[in-house]
Amino acid sequence: MARPVTSITRFNMTALALGLAFLYLPIVILVIYSFNASRLVTVWGGWSLRWYQEFFNDRAMLEAAWMSLSVAAVSATLATLLGTLAAIGLARGERFHGRALFSGMLYSPLVMPEVISGLSLLLMFVAFSIERGFWTVTIAHTTLTMCFVTVVVQSRLVTLDRSLEEAAMDLGCDPVRAFLLVTLPQIAPAIVAGWMLAFVLSLDDVVIASFTTGPGSATLPIRIYSEVRLGVKPEINAICTLVIALIAVIIVVASFASKLSNARGENAAPL
């Protein structure tokens, strides 16, 4: 049995503390400045909700936010369905024809530069003269995010004790029933975490959405991006803070889900 190494030295602690400060400080500063009353982003003019008000009166921004939230919800749901099925196939399907191609297709989008995925999908949509808008972005996001769901659910399935499934089948369950009654409840937290990761990734994407969306249906990140290119605006700070708050809620729920799955077995999904 390998024994883990534990050593708390000044060097280790400094490295860790500096690293975490580096990761979090910029976000904290952004959130604080979103409550700044001054129009100048850099001058502190006291606390105010002015820029939040501005956002809730900005029709174009609100429409983009609505578009983003609906794309994220629909694509995350589709991605969770497809990604879970793919994970089952990979973790329980043993050997089958085209398995290498299947896992290759599922793993390469994780690192594939987004400009390539976006461009290739767009060229196909144009070749089939499919009108671009909500559904094309949703399809693109589903394709990208289902790969992340697959990784999360598969890593949970692989660590699962299979004797329970086998016992259920020995007791007369058919495989589908055994899966629904025994396996599914055990991987449910990973599926929930997968859905949330897919939702967040979709909410975040600029590049693929820019390629696959049509005129008049910009997502929130596309709008933020075009504003940011022109410079810092206090309203953007407020929008970003709202997005961060939404994501924070999602993270709390997801970590609760993964804690559940931790309690049921070691080595929960890493994401």
Next chain:
Amino acid sequence: MSARRIFARPARFAAIAPYVWMVLFFLVPFGFVLKISLSQTAIAQPPYTPVFDVAEGRAALAAAFAQLSFDNFRLLLSDNLYILSYLRSLVVAVSATLILLVIGYPIAYGMARLPRRWQGVAMMLVIVPFWTSFLIRIYAWINILQHDGLLNQILLALHIVSAPLVWLSTDSAMYLGIVYSYLPFMILPLYATLSRMDASLLEAANDLGASPLKAFWLVTFPLSLPGVGAGALLCFIPIVGEFVIPDLLAGSGSLMIGQTLWLEFFTNKDWPVASAAAVALLLLLVPPLVLYDRLQRRQLAGRN
């Protein structure tokens, strides 16, 4: 054993839907990139002349093959702009990966040496920024780095500089943005290998008279190489094709290949050249992708 085999059939059946989806929306689109990279630019909507049309049958197909156009690839090779942006992408990705390794290693090391119950918390803290919107995190840095931003204010207040420095639109800002965005991707694989290390190995090195530094170089570091490889590839591959970070933080002087592709596509509306650039970028990424896949497989095999 037989129960497993009975289970495998419906499991394979479950894979059909995602399989078809990925072929349709991941594999087939690459065919279109390849096809359009071989066609000619035209002022039309869509802006290219199809080299062949499957509907026209075999004869048309044969005729089309005779006049396949490699002009776009020839252009990529002859025009300095493209070669330079490829080189720049490689240089940026290699240097950023090295910086990430130097910064990420001590953090991952510190995490792996924490008592077990704190490790989960530390890992959570590293993963959370990965969930937080990547665009927002870059924007947060623009807030800090701009002309009258926090960084210049602090430097001025401390009398380190007498006039505000230019941070935005520089390569340093771009590297900062890349390192900031990709740090969790470097830390997590490193942490995974470092936390699995057996304490008795280091004790043995210690008993045999190695200093802690020497024990690190001779024992810990070589054992962590799979994590180094995985982290480096996980960062290198997407950084090569990065678009948003250089576009927002670097100057417009020299472009990375992702930016060139974007420019050709959206600004110049030259779809065939953009496609050719995508094909070339993909070819560049095949070796690291294969390497990464092999590394993953070896680690999975080692774990079972």
